[in-house]
Amino acid sequence: MNRILTGVQSTGTPHIGNILGAILPAIELSNDSNTESFFFIADMHSLTQIKDDTTIRENTYSVAATWLACGLDVDKVIFYRQSDIPQVCELSWYLSCFFQYNRLKLAHSFKDKSDRLEDVNAGLFTYPILMASDILLYSANYVPVGKDQVQHIQITRDIASKFNTLLGETFTIPKVKLNTSTMIIPGVDGEKMSKSRGNTIDIFTDDTSLKKQIMNIKTNSTPFEESKDPDTCNVFKIYSSIANEEDILAMRNNYLNGNYGYGSSKKELLDLILIKFKDIREKYNYYINDKVLLDELLYKGSEKAKVIANSKLAMVRSKLGFK
Ligand code: TYM
Secondary structure, three states: OEEEEEEEEOOOOOOHHHHHHHHHHHHHHHOOOOEEEEEEEEHHHHOOOOOOHHHHHHHHHHHHHHHHHOOOOOOOEEEEEHHHOOHHHHHHHHHHOOOOHHHHOOOHHHHHHHHHOOOOOHHHHHHHHHHHHHHHHOOOOEEEOOHHHHHHHHHHHHHHHHHHHHHOOOOOOOEEEOOOOOOOOEOOOOOEOOHHHOOOOOOOOOHHHHHHHHHOOOOOOOOOOOOOOHHHOHHHHHHHOOOOHHHHHHHHHHHHHOOOOHHHHHHHHHHHHHHHOHHHHHHHHHHHOOHHHHHHHHHHHHHHHHHHHHHHHHHHHHHHOOO
C-alpha cells in the first residue's frame, strides 16, 4: 500500500497553478485502490504571510471547497486542517535540531520570497522544517507537488535520513511525485504562477474578472499576420496544460501559420477554461456556501489523522529519550 500526502497553504483561493499542478494530480492518485491519501490545508504555513484570523479562516474554507469541488472523496482520503493536529509543531522542533542552519539558508523558496516580501519572519525561514514534519508525521511514501516544492522534499529526505542514521529506522523516506506537463504553470506575466506574485488566474472568480485576467496575459508584439512561436508564448503554455492533444496541435499550427492573433488564442483559452472547469466552479460555490459541512468534514478527517500522528510522535519521543 502506498501512502501519498500533500498540502495547500491557505494564503488565498487556490489558483489554476495549484489546481493543475497539485490538486487534480493528487486526487487522481487517490483514486487508486492501492493508495492511502492524506490531503490537508497548510493553515499554519500560511501564518508566515497572513496575520489576520478572519482571512486565514476564510482562506481555509476556500482551499477546502476547492479540494472537494475538484473531486476529493472524503471516504477515500484523510482530509484535514494542519492546525487541528498541533503534534506537527512538536515534531518540527525535533527535526529542526537535525538540519544545518547553513543549508536552510540555501532554500530557493526562502530566497525568492525574502527578496519580494516585506515581512521576512523566522517562520518563513524554518518553513521547510514544518513541511518535513507534515510529511514524516504520516509516513508518506509519495508527495505529489509542483516543481517549486521539490527542494523541500529533498530537505525532508535529508532530515529523515539523518535522524534514521543517528537514532535508528524511524521515518519513511518520501519521494516526490511530479506531473511533468503541469509542474510549472506560468502566471499572466510569464513568471511561475503564484499568489505572492499576484499573477494568478483564479477560476473561482466571476466570468468578467476571469476574462480580464486572461486578456492580461503578457504576450510579445509580433504582428497579426506573422508566424508566432508557440513555445515561448504564455497563452499557449497555459492552454497546453489544459487542452487535449488535438486542440494543442491545432493552436500550435495557428501560431506557426500566422494571420492568427493573441486575442484569438486568449479567447480560446477562456472558452476552454469555462467549459473544462464548469462543474468544478459550480461545486465550489456549493461547498463554500456550506461552512458547517466543511467544518464537519475537516473535523472528521483530523480525528483520523490524529491517531496516526500520535503514534508516530510517541515513537519519535521514545527514540529521543523523552518519555
Ligand atoms: P502552495 O500552497 O504554494 O501550493 C500548493 C501546491 O500547488 C503547487 N503549485 C504549482 N504547480 C504548478 N504550477 C504553479 N504555478 C504552481 N504554484 C503552486 C505547489 O507546488 C504545491 O504542490 N509548501 C507547500 C504546502 C505544504 C506541503 C506540505 C505540500 C505544506 N506542507 C507537505 C506537500 C507536503 C506550499 O506552499 O504549497
